[in-house]
Amino acid sequence: MSKHKIYTMSVANVYPHYITKAEKKGRTKSEVDEVIRWLTGYSQEALEELLENQTDFETFFAKAPQMNPLRHLIKGVICGIRVENIEEPLMQEIRYMDKLIDELAKGKAMEKILRK
Template structure:
C-alpha cells in the first residue's frame, strides 16, 4: 500500500486530467464542467490549471500548492474506487478521492449545484 501511495503522489496532474476529460466527454459533459469542479475544490483558476498541466506538476504538489481548498469539500461523501471518501484518513489520498468523486459525479450527469454541494463557483 505504501508503494502505491508514493506512486500516486508522484503522478502528474497532466497524466490524469485527460482521463477525466475523456470520462466526462463520453457521457456528454464538457471540459468546462471538469474545470468547474476542480476549481471549486482547489481554488486553481483556468490559468493555474493550464500551468500545472504544462509543468507536469505531481499530485502531491498540486494539492499542497492549491490556492484554496474548498471548506465544503468535507461534504463530499460516498464510494469511489471501493472506498468511502469521508472515511479516508490520509489527507492527501482524501483530496485525490474527492477530486475523483467530483469528476465521477459530473460523468454521471448530476446537477452542478449538487456536485458543488449547494454552492456556485
C-alpha cells in the same frame, strides 16, 4: 514508508481521463475544469499552467490556493472505499477530486456537485 505512486504522478497524466470520462456522458472539459477549480481554488490560468508543467498530485494539492471548505460534504464510494473514511489527507483530497468527476460523469446537476 514509501509514497503512494499516485502522489508522484503528474496530474496532466490523469486529466485527459477525467475529460474523456465526462465527455462520454455528454459533459464538457469546461465543467471538469470548473469542478477542479471549485475544489482547489486554482484559477483557470493556474490550472492550465500546472498541467503544462506536469505538476504531481502532491504538489498540486500542497499549493492549492484555497481548498474548498465544503469538500467535507463529498460522500460516497470511489475505488471501493468511502471517501469520507480515508484517513490519509492527501489521498482523501485526490479521491474527493475523483468523486467529483464521477458525479459529473453520472449526470449530476452542477449545483449539487458544487454543494450549493
